[in-house]
Amino acid sequence: MPTERLNYVDGEWTVSESDETFETVDPANPEEAVSTYPQSTAEDTEAAVEAAVGASEEWRNTSGPERGQILSRTSAILTDWKDELTELLVREEGKTRTEAGGEIQRAIDIFDYYGAKARDLGGTVKGASSRHTNLYTRTEPLGVAGLITPWNYPIAIPAWKIAPAVASGNAVLIKPASLAPGVVHEMARALEKAGLPGGVLNVITGPGSEVGDTIASHPDVDAISFTGSTAVGNTVYDTATEDGKRVQLEMGGKNPTIVSDAADVEEAADIVASGAFGVTGQACTACSRAIVYEDVYDEFVDTIVERAESIEIGHGLDDLDMGPHVSKSELESTLEYLDIGREEGATLAYGGGKLDREGYFVEPAVFTDAEPDMRIAQEEIFGPVLSVIPVSDYEQAIHVANGVKYGLSASIVTDDHGEANRFVEDVDAGVVKINQKTTGLELHVPFGGVKESSSETYREQGEAGLDFYTISKTVYDAY
Template identity: 65%
Template sequence: MTDTNENYVNGEWVPAATGETVDVVNPANPDEVVARYQQSGTEAATDAVEAAADAASDWADTPGPDRGAVLRDAGAILDDRKDELTDQLVAEEGKARPEAAGEVQRAIDIFYYFAEKARDLGGSLKSASGRDTSLYTVEEPVGVAALITPWNYPIAIPAWKLAPALATGNSVVLKPASAAPGPAVALAEALDEAGLPDGVLNLVTGPGSSVGSTFVEHDAVDAVSFTGSSEVGEMVYDQATDAGKRAQMEMGGKNPTVVGASADPAEAAEIVANGGFGTTGQSCTACSRAVVHEDVYDEFVDELVARAEAIDIGPGSDAEMGPQVSESERDGTLEYIGIAEDEGATLAAGGGVPAEYDEGYFVEPTVFTDVEPDYRIAQEEVFGPVVAVIEVEDFDEGLAVANDVEYGLSASVVTDDHTEAKRFLSEAEAGVVKVNEKTTGLELHVPFGGFKRSSSETWREQGDAGIDFYTISKTVYDNY
């Protein structure tokens, strides 16, 4: 019998008033129900916001080192449960086990990092014009933060929003994605066990149309942080800003890797394959376009196809690449594969469902060649293991093609030409730019965010930038 997980509101685990639940299945074996969660409505969401509002003042007044101690203890609890949480992530999201283990470790590291950052919170002393005046700034919490998180990194992204919010003294309401909410529930369990005061964190599972909208629109919510698709994120941003709230949106990507004439084709193909097929392509920073100089194009394609065909596909528990998270995600990827073929692209590898895994949500690593920059496969986010290869005559054309999309999250260049590398870093229209490295993979202590439709371009996440979003400055003139 599958256990039913409850919402976490005001320090207690409680069922939703709707009386409804939703099952999460194993994407590698959809007949297996992994867990059951509350299908909450507006009442549960409202209760969560009110609990957070009631707890906000006391938590804001808690000294930073004490807040950090709770995060540190929670990180240790997560560390003790690492194997269990890795298995949970594999079962709910489908990610390959090494990738899942890395994501759990990242969440642990984030909690430890912000536990220490909580000690350094404060402000700055300035020189006053008068002799008898102390002039300084203090950083105060914004208040109640609403966090809406996606399924593709179901423990890391909630952690990198939640940890800085709590470290800086905010209370929180959290809505994890319905496809894989379990890892976020585990974060709440760890914080509860670590002694987080009642009401400081409140977690409610359910649809965005009821839970998410209530969080965004409630008068007691002061800030909204969202990660997900551009279409949804833009609606959330409008809702939040229309209500006068601070808003931070990180959204989709159509990330390029430009391969220069000086690049080693085998090295470039390895970088693109890792960026495009890792996490089953279900990353907002995944490489979905390889923009390749004509001098190395043919050899690069051969190398990339070989790597795609060599990837071991299967359940995430024992394979190199797992399934997509749901039937709808798999079908969306297959639809884009059909669109690419209809547009005239050449299917060079993959393109279908592996015969031995037709019961799960699997898609073969797929490579398209002969792709024109204006094809939909080269313009729209697929969010699956599909790489479109575009041939260009020179570096200038490659850079122009890389920038000619409505997204701007992550971009990389593979080159031995230092001038090309420097130009790319300066001219690529992306919030994350890399040289001779895959588009995926982020350090936790530096800002993360995109340009154009990849971001609201308001606030960055992670590191000190994450702290900035959850705090507001007060300037103090103390005359004595």
């Protein structure tokens, strides 16, 4: 029997006014339902906004250290629940156990980090130009933050939005993605157990057309933080900014790794394979383009194909190398791009076949001799598909790397330090890595993209993550 889960509004677990529900299923075994959730309406969302508004004044006046203690206790509770949360994440999203456990740990660490940061919030004191004047700033919360989050990192991304929002004194309502919302419900349960007052966090499940649109357009919501596709993000931005909301968007990517002729090819193949095929390629920072110097191209192709061939695929709970796609539609989208790549004239050097078993499984795929303007080298695929593009030198490599509409994450593999420094300066990306995979982020530094990967307004994570949810007030006090 699937687990019945409810909305969390004003400190209570509630059904939707629609009395309708939807199910999540195990992507490795789609016949198995995992949980049921309310198919919420605009009216349900209105109630959640009202609850957040009602809680915001008391919460903003709660001291930073007290808010921080609640977040720190939440981190400890999530630690105690880590094994159960890992299994739930695997069963709804499909990650391997190791990948899911790493993501749960990420959420644990985020709450611990912002629990400490909440104690330091306040403002700064400056020297005034005139005597007998105190000049200082106050850092204050915006009020109510609406969060819309994706399925591919179903606890890490909600955590890095909820924790700074709550730490800085805002009330929150969140719409998690319908494919894997269970871990957000468990996070809410942990915050409740840690002592978070009712109404400070509200969780509403349901379709974007009802829940998401209401959050983005509601006049009592002061800020919107969205992570998801570029197309949906742009719609959210247009809706939210009509009445002057503060908006933060993190969206798609088409992330390159340049493999220089100064690279260790074996190391480069390991880095690219991990970035391209980890989490089944279902990451906005996944490497989908390997841009390889011609002098090492053939050796790299042989080695990356070996890496792809060695990947073991299976149910995430078996903890092999790669799990399934999250849904049938995501699998079909990847298979469609494999057909597109072949039609465009790229060589499918390995993989790409749907596995003959129950579940949304596909082999990792390596296209060789890809041209930079092919759709498989321009469009976000969101699956384990790598296009290998030959280039003659650094200048051509950086031109190809920057020749897409996205600019999220980019890396170079090289033992030439001068080349690496040039790459840092030249590449159009918000996250730049040297001799590392494009995926994987530290939680205490800013994260975000450029071009169509981001609204380029505010960064997430680290101290920058607090900036989005706060505003400064400058005080001149003559005495």
